[in-house]
Amino acid sequence: MTRFLRTAFLLALLATPAVQAKMPVATGTGGGAATISEQATQSAIDVLDRGGNAVDAAVAAAATLGVTDPFSCGIGGGGFMVVYLAKEQRVVTLDHRETAPAAVTSTLFIEEGREMDFYTAVSSGLSVGVPGTVRGWHEALQRYGTMSFEQVLAPAIATAEEGFTVDANFSSLIARNEGKFGRFPATAALYLRNGKALPAGTRLRNPDLARTYRLLAREGVEAFYAGPLASAIVDAVNRPPTASGISVRGGRMTLADLADYQARVRAPLRSRYRGYDLYGMPLPSSGGVTVFEALNILEGYDLKSLPRTQVEHLYLEASRLAFADRDAYLADPEYVDAPVAGLLSKAYAAQRRALIDPARAAPGPVGAGDPFAFQQDASYPLRPALRTLQPESTHTTHLTVSDKDGNVVAYTFTIEDWGGSGIVVPGYGFLLNNELTDFDFTGPHPNVPEGGKRPRSSMTPTLAFKDGRPAFSIGSPGGSTIITTVLQTIVNYIDQGLPMDQAIDAPRLSQRNGAVTDIEPGFAGSAQAQTLARLGQRWSDQAEEIGAANALVFHPDGTVTAVSEGHRHGIGSAQVQTPAR
CATH class of the missing domain: 1.10.246.130 (Gamma-glutamyltranspeptidase, large (L) subunit, C-terminal domain)
Structure with a gap:
């Protein structure tokens, strides 16, 4: 693309009309997009309108989410992308999950012979994995996209520079993390005022993140994994810059860990359910x-x-x-x-x-089963004992995009806990993940920490096909509740016959082999809960929202319906290029 065309593209983006009010459902033609943020959804639609494909639009939306949903995702983390390439009629997956630094051992979170407190581990340099998001975006654009970093990052740069209005949900997320954010001056300067959460109505700008995105737009992926930015990441991990009188544990990351990071293109996992062909992420998800x-x-x-x-x-x-x-x-x-x-x-x-x-x-x-008799090689020796479910933070984001040519992207990415480790890289405006707490802290276990290893994830971006054509996409944030959110939504849609918006908005129940099932506020006293209780189902005493799903549904007449949350997480945002009249 010539310099003239690049300039025209950027000016057109900046001239885009103000973002429309949030709508969680939209039907029409052309491409569609659903995210938890109206700015991110608009970024995807802007890129589609300017000739980009679904991959270009997904990266644009993701970069914008790094501005407007920074406590769930961003370039300090990693993720999994499932892509349907319509022209080739094939599905590919892109694994850009964070990795453990090479110096990590299985005793990473063991102190004096005992497991470290989970939340102490979270808010530390020890918890930070080598970020994979930027490498993943680069691979996605190089392999399957049509636009450059400069083009797809333009909407996010504009959003970071011009700012956005903090809503009640955003403010409440900061309030829940005032203690963690207050430990780190760079984080506090961005999200706190006098030690308290930014109130709803505040205009939040992030010029440091805008400069970081500009650096990537100008110099490309290697600007993240080598040079001054890489050095700043390593310094923040190994010597976390904390407020006076506060000490947190440092990590074990080196410049070589960043330079050596690689994304993985993996064959998708495939299954079939009631006439639908389902494609999802393989391990380490x-x-x-x-x-x-x-x-x-x-x-x-x-x-x-x-x-x-x-x-x-x-x-x-x-x-x-x-x-x-x-x-x-x-x-x-x-x-x-x-x-x-x-x-x-x-x-x-x-x-x-x-x-x-x-x-x-x-x-x-209940105990694990014995699947080895159903393998071609049944000699594998591991027969695990029953274990308590490892804690897993529940804060991530999912987006989904399609384009006029039939390409589809389901993309889940994260920095793990709300606000990740809590560490903003000074001068660069983004939070670092705490992804290494997704490892099991003690073994023997397949998911213990090891140098270079990717911690097991629960992210579940999923594409469904019927008669060889895209039928729907689905995914959600929520830690290990991602799995139950996607599973329950599929059951609601396919087996219960609910329209996708109702399938997503229905009350969520998350049973993850525990003594009780996690539920959402208002469910425990309902008639539905009482009937299930008579079958022996038991509910958690603490109720909170589960997941924040986004979906696309592809109709036989060629239209697409984009669906986001109707009431969770402050309501999601869905748009299509040409709305139905």
């Missing part, structure tokens, strides 16, 4: 395996003929069994030979299904 195993279990029931309560009971018990296997076997495939084929075997699902009592919930956590 556990999301695809766990969702597909649970669906295989549920496929043995005629859910359409059952009352809602019975469907939800079976969903909870199938999720419990799949999570037992997830925690026992799944980890980075470059370090662990997980029995994925066995776990996804329909015959194995039938064996697991036989453990479900349709009239009574399991009284507590």
Whole structure:
């Protein structure tokens, strides 16, 4: 692209009309986009309108989310992208999950022979993995996009410079993290005023992040993984810049860790459910395996003929069994030979299904199954003992984009906890992840820390096809509740026959092989909860929102419906290029 055309493109972006009011559902033609932020959704549509494809638009939306949703995602983290390439009629996945620095060992979070407190580990340099997001964006654009970093980062640069108005949800997220953010002056300067959260209505600008994006637009991916920015990341990790009198643990990252980071293009995980072909992320994401195993279990029931309560009971018990296997076997495939084929075997699902009592919930956590008999090689020696579910932060973001040519992207990326480690890289305006706390702190276990290893993830970007054509996309944030959110939404949509907006807005129940099921506010006293309780289901005492899903639905007439949250996370944003009249 010539300098003239680049300048014209940037001027056109800056001349874009003000962002329209948030709407969680939109139907029309051309491309569609759904994110949790109206600015990010608008960025995707702007890029589509200017000739970009779904991959270009997804990176543009993601970069903007790094400005408007910085406590969930950004260039200090990593993620997983599932892409349908319409011309080639194939699905590819791009793994740009963070890696452990080379110096990390299995005792990373062990002090004096005991596990470190989880939240002490979170708010430290020890928890920071080598960020993969920028490398992932580069690979996506180089392989499958049509635009440059300069073009796709332009909307995010404008948003960071001009700022956006903090809403009540954004302010409340800061308030929940005042203690963590207050430890680090660069973070406090950006998100606190006199030690307190920015109030709703504040205009928030991030000129440091705008300069960082400009650096990437000008110099490309290597500006992140080498040079002054890389040195600033390493310094912030190993010697976290804290407020006076506060000390946090430093990490073990080197410039070589950044220089050596690589994204992975992986074959997608594939399964089939009631006539739909489903594609998801393979390991180190556990999301695809766990969702597909649970669906295989549920496929043995005629859910359409059952009352809602019975469907939800079976969903909870199938999720419990799949999570037992997830925690026992799944980890980075470059370090662990997980029995994925066995776990996804329909015959194995039938064996697991036989453990479900349709009239009574399991009284507590269940043991993992033995999928090795369903592998081609059944000699693998690991037979794990029952373990307590490892804590996992619940804060990530998911976006989905399609274009007029039929390409589709489902993209989940994260910095892990709300605000990640809490460490903003001084002078560069972005938060660093705490992704290494996704490892199991003690072993023996497939998911213990090791140098270069990618911690097991729950991110579950998913594409569904019917008769060879895209049918829908779905994904969500939420830590390990991502898996149950995607699973429950698929059951709601396919088996319960709910329109996608209702499938997403329905009350969420998250059973992850625990003694109780996590629920959302207002559910515990409902008639639905009481009926399920009579089947032995038990609820957590603490209720909070679960997930923040985004989806696309592709209709036989060629139209697309973009769907985001109707009430969670301050309501999501959905747009299409040409709305239906």
